Amino acid sequence: MRTAYSVETVRAAERELMARLPEGALMQRAAAGLAAVCAGLLTRRRGRVYGARVALLVGPGDNGGDALYAGARLARRGAGVTAVPMDPERLHAGGLAALRAAGGRLAQAVPDRPDLVVDGLLGIGGRGGLRPAAAALAGQIPQGVPVVAVDLPSGIDADTGEVAGPAVTADVTVTFGAYKPGLLIDPGASAAGAVHLVDIGLQLPAPEAEALQHADVARLLPVPTASSDKYRRGVVGILAGSAQYPGAAVLAVAGALRGGAGAVRYAGPAAEAVLARYPETLIGRGRVQAWVAGPGLGEGRAGEVAELLAQDVPVLVDADGLRGLDAGLLRARTAPTLLTPHAGEAAALLGVPRESVEAGRLAAARALAERYGAAVLLKGSTTLVASGRAASGGGRPVRVNPTGTSWLATAGSGDVLSGLAGSLLAAGLSGADAGAVAAYLHGLAGRLVAGAGAPVLAHEVAEALPAAWRDVRTP
Ligand SMILES: NC(=O)C1=CN([C@@H]2O[C@H](COP(=O)(O)OP(=O)(O)OC[C@H]3O[C@@H](n4cnc5c(N)ncnc54)[C@H](O)[C@@H]3O)[C@@H](O)[C@H]2O)[C@@H](O)CC1
Ligand SMILES: [K+]
Numbered sequence: 001m002r003t004a005y006s007v008e009t010v011r012a013a014e015r016e017l018m019a020r021l022p023e024g025a026l027m028q029r030a031a032a033g034l035a036a037v038c039a040g041l042l043t044r045r046r047g048r049v050y051g052a053r054v055a056l057l058v059g060p061g062d063n064g065g066d067a068l069y070a071g072a073r074l075a076r077r078g079a080g081v082t083a084v085p086m087d088p089e090r091l092h093a094g095g096l097a098a099l100r101a102a103g104g105r106l107a108q109a110v111p112d113r114p115d116l117v118v119d120g121l122l123g124i125g126g127r128g129g130l131r132p133a134a135a136a137l138a139g140q141i142p143q144g145v146p147v148v149a150v151d152l153p154s155g156i157d158a159d160t161g162e163v164a165g166p167a168v169t170a171d172v173t174v175t176f177g178a179y180k181p182g183l184l185i186d187p188g189a190s191a192a193g194a195v196h197l198v199d200i201g202l203q204l205p206a207p208e209a210e211a212l213q214h215a216d217v218a219r220l221l222p223v224p225t226a227s228s229d230k231y232r233r234g235v236v237g238i239l240a241g242s243a244q245y246p247g248a249a250v251l252a253v254a255g256a257l258r259g260g261a262g263a264v265r266y267a268g269p270a271a272e273a274v275l276a277r278y279p280e281t282l283i284g285r286g287r288v289q290a291w292v293a294g295p296g297l298g299e300g301r302a303g304e305v306a307e308l309l310a311q312d313v314p315v316l317v318d319a320d321g322l323r324g325l326d327a328g329l330l331r332a333r334t335a336p337t338l339l340t341p342h343a344g345e346a347a348a349l350l351g352v353p354r355e356s357v358e359a360g361r362l363a364a365a366r367a368l369a370e371r372y373g374a375a376v377l378l379k380g381s382t383t384l385v386a387s388g389r390a391a392s393g394g395g396r397p398v399r400v401n402p403t404g405t406s407w408l409a410t411a412g413s414g415d416v417l418s419g420l421a422g423s424l425l426a427a428g429l430s431g432a433d434a435g436a437v438a439a440y441l442h443g444l445a446g447r448l449v450a451g452a453g454a455p456v457l458a459h460e461v462a463e464a465l466p467a468a469w470r471d472v473r474t475p
Contacts, residue, residue: 001210001211001212001213001216002179002184002210002211002213002402003178003179003204003207003209003210003397004178004179004180004181004183004184004207004208004209004210004211004397004400005178005179005180005181005204005207005208006158006159006180006181006208007124007158007159007180009178009204009205009208010124010177010178010180010202010204011124013177013178013202013203013204014026014177014202016203017200017201017202017203024094026200026201027062027065027066027069027095028069029176029198029200029201030066030069030151030176030198030200031065031066031069031070031072031073032070032073033174033176033196033198033199033200034066034067034070034118034148034150034174034198035069035070035073035074037148037172037174037196037198038054038070038074038116038118038148039074039077041116041146041148041172042054042074042079042115042116045115045146046115048078049074049077049078049079050077050078050079051078051079051080052074052078052079052080052115052116053079053080053082053111053113053114053115053116054071054074054079054080054081054082054114054115054116054117054118055082055084055110055111055114055116055117055118056068056070056071056081056082056083056084056099056104056117056118056120057084057086057110057117057118057119057120057121057137057138057141057154057168058083058084058085058086058091058092058095058120058121059086059120059121059122059123059126059134059154060086060087060090060091061092061122061123061125062092062123062125063120063121063122063123063124063125063126063150063151063154064085064086064091064092064095064120064121065092065094065095065120066095066120066123066150066151066176067083067095067118067119067120067150068083068091068092068095068096068098068099068104068120069094069095069098069099070118070150071083071099071102071104071118072095072098072099072101072102072104073102075099075102075103075104076102076103081099081102081103081104081105082104082105082106082107082110082111082114083096083099083104083105083106083107084106084107084108084109084110084137084140085106086121086133086134086137087133088106109140110137110140110141110142112142113142113145114142114145115145115146116145116146116147116148117141117142117145117146117147117148118147118148118150119138119141119147119148119149119150119153119154119168119170120150121134121137121138121154121155121168122134122154122155123150123151123152123154123158124151124152124158124180126152126154126155126156126157126158128164128165129155129163129164129165129166129167130154130155130165130166130167130168134154134155134166135155135165135166138154138155138166138167138168139166141168146171146172147168147169147170147171147172147193148170148171148172148173148174149168149170149172149173149174149192149193150174151173151174151175151176151180152173152175152180152182152183152188152192153167153168153169153170153173153188153191153192154167154168155167155168155191156182156187156188156191156192157182157188158180158181158182158183158188159180159181159182159208159362160181160182160185160188160360160361160362160363161181161182161183161184161185161186161187161188161189161361161362161382162182162187162188162359162360163187163188163191167187167191168191169190169191169193170191170192170193171193171194172193172194172195172196173192173193173194173195173196174195174196174198175195175196175197175198176197176198176200177198177199177200177201177202177204178197178202178204178207179195179197181208181209181362181398181400183195184209184211184382184400184402185209185361185362185382185384185400186380186381186382187381189382189402190381206397207397208397208398209362209397209398209399209400210397210398210399210400211399211400211401211402212399212401212402212436212437212440213402214471214472217437217440217441217472218472218473220429220433220436220437221260221437221469221472221473222234222260222424222427222428222429223260223473224262228262229262230262230263231262231263232262233260233261233262233263233427234260234261234262234289234290234423234426234427234428235261235262235263235264235265235282235286235287235288235289235426236256236259236261236263236264236265236288236289236290236291236292236419236422236423236425236426237265237266237267237285237286237288237290237291237292237308238252238253238256238264238265238266238267238268238291238292238295238419238422239267239268239291239292239293239294239297239304239305239308239321240252240253240266240268240270240292240293240294240295240296240297240415240418240419241268241269241270241273241274241295241296241297242268242269242270242296242297242298242301243269243270243298244296244298245270245295245296245297245298246269246270246273246274246296247273247296247412247415248270248295248296248297248319248412248415249266249268249270249273249274249295249296250270250273250274250277250278250459251295251412251415251416251419251458251459251462252292252295252296252415252416252418252419252422253266253274253277253278253281253419254277254278254416254419254459254462254463255415255416255417255418255419255420255421255422255423255442255462255465256292256419256420256422256423257278257280257281257419257423257462258420258423258462258465258466258469259419259420259421259422259423259424259426259427259438259465260423260424260427261289261290261422261423261424261426261427263280263282264278264280264281264282264419264423265281265282265283265284265285265286265288266281266282266283266284267283267284267285268297270296271283271284288313288426289313289314289425289426289427289428290313290314290315290316290422290423290425290426291308291311291313291314291315291316291422292315292316292318292418292419292421292422293305293308293309293315293316293317293318293321294316294317294318294319294320294321294322294418295318295319295320295321295414295415295418295419296319296320296415297319297320297321298320299320299323301320301321302321302323302324305317305321306326306329309329309330309333309337310329311335312333312334312335313335314335314336314337314338314425314426314431315333315335315336315337315338316337316338316339316340316418316421316422316425316431316434317337317338317339317340318339318340318341318414318415318418319340319345319414319415319418322339322341322345322348322349323348325339325349325372327371327372327373330372330373330374331372331373333373336374336375336425336430336431336434337372337373337374337375337388337431338374338375338376338377338421338425338431338432338434338435339368339372339374339375339376339377340376340377340379340414340417340418340421340435341368341376341377341378341379342378342379342380342414343357343358343361343364343378343379343380344357346364346365346368346376346378347364349368349371349372350364350367350368350371352364357378358380361378361380361382361384362384362398364378365378365384365385365386365398366386366398368386369386369387369388370388372388373388374388374431375387375388375430375431375432375434375435376388376435377417377421377435377436377438377439379414379417381404381406382400382401382404383400383401383404383439383443384398384399384400384401385398385399385401385432385435385436385439386398386399386432387430387431387432388431396432399432399435399436399439401436401439401440401443402440402443403439403440403441403442403443403444403446403447404439404442404443404446404447405443405446405447405450405456407446407449407450407453407454407455407456408442408443408446408450408456408461410455410456410457410458411458412457412458412459413442413446413456413458413461415458416442416458416459416461416462417438417439417442419462420438420441420442420462420465421434421435421437421438421439422434424437424438440472441465441468441469441472442461442465442468444468444471444472445461445462445464445465445467445468446461446464448464448467448468448471449461449464
């Protein structure tokens with residue numbers, strides 16, 4: 001599990017630790033970790049640190065201080081280090097002195113053809129997109145040169161991953177003490193590249209966000225035992241599809257069949273299409289351990305969805321099922337509920353413009369979970385899963401899905417996801433766990449299909465799910 005902490009939490013932990021350590025000790029730990037990653041990168045690229053040309057982009061705060069001290073360490077190993085300040089009047093004094101003492105120099109512009117650029121413009125003290133002086137420096141980063149960001153890429157919001165203007169795109173980010181949510185959530189996550197965490201000894205409370213990894217998912221997957229039968233493994237019911245959208249039913253069933261439930265039951269007008277593709281499907285209503293309601297239902301089916309929500313079984317509501325949901329009805333439920341909106345559906349549920357959901361995905365997922373008393377899987381370039389309350393796995397950090405590819409933004413992909421997550425609900429996972437595991441497997445399957453980069457069809461994602469399971473379960 002990778003856990004991420006808000007700026008406020010990190011600052012509090014830093015204050016607490018700093019009070020017990022000699023002045024500057026934390027920054028030295030940070031700089032040592034940063035220099036080690038830079039040295040490793042230079043050694044891999046050119047065989048040694050000695051003689052490498054390193055450009056430091058240096059901002060006015062402690063993030064710049066980290067860069068200067070790390071630059072000093074690299075200079076002592078024989079690198080030619082040039083620091084380019086955002087504002088020459090505001091530079092970390094100790095860091096500058098250390099760099100100078102080690103033979104580094106100051107310049108007004110990024111030198112030609114560096115081997116490495118270190119982005120020490122802004123860290124957790126940055127607010128909003130880069131202002132002009134910082135943006136101008138970031139604009140000087142030559143194409144094709146590896147960029148190592150100090151703590152986080154300058155210009156991304158540490159708490160949310162939002163980018164309010166120009167920002168640095170890094171190949172590697174060396175972050176200190178703890179991941180920040182913005183390193184796990186897009187667009188920040190994409191801007192960060194590969195993230196190295198340097199332990200500086202912080203004592204941290206409960207995280208703000210967390211990202212599952214293979215081992216976490218493997219632990220949650222419902223794996224049959226010798227005593228399992230199809231009913232004990234769970235039956236998932238699918239209320240999906242319409243004369244207009246029969247394909248949604250087929251795709252939701254496809255996802256559900258590969259989600260770990262023992263059987264899939266389909267209720268709706270697309271039974272013929274479903275059976276033609278998946279003869280293993282049970283048809284018609286009957287006892288289930290979870291329902292998936294919504295994909296491709298079309299209009300005027302809210303009554304059927306409400307009927308399922310009135311039952312004391314876990315229900316996943318997606319797509320058309322999300323229209324006009326009654327928050328009171330959902331809050332009164334005792335069985336787990338999982339909502340799986342995309343940004344537009346989330347905006348309608350919250351009664352806010354779509355842009356505000358897109359600009360603040362973390363807050364939107366939390367607000368939805370709170371208002372509807374349900375686990376919420378907010379789809380998007382980084383899928384988030386917020387817990388509602390105890391029955392849905394509530395009061396936990398927001399789960400940030402680390403898998404996926406933008407090729408998954410394709411018709412029918414969400415139907416596969418909802419079937420898959422519903423199947424996991426039927427197998428006994430909580431709303432939040434079912435959502436997080438489904439998003440993880442779905443994202444992995446999408447990557448397997450997209451390979452190095454090719455269009456992905458939703459049914460291929462469903463077909464790649466067994467390979468995603470195997471990948472996750474391979475130690
Ligand atoms: N506090 C600590 O104990 C440690 C802090 N460390 C480093 O310190 C960093 C935080 O340092 P600071 O609090 O000094 O903050 P920053 O170094 O992030 O810089 C904040 C300053 O940048 C300017 N600024 C803010 N937003 C801007 C924008 N959009 N465009 C241009 N300028 C902007 C402001 O003048 C502000 O004072 C961390 O990210 C980390 O790199 C590490 O050394 C580890 C220890
Ligand atoms: K930075």
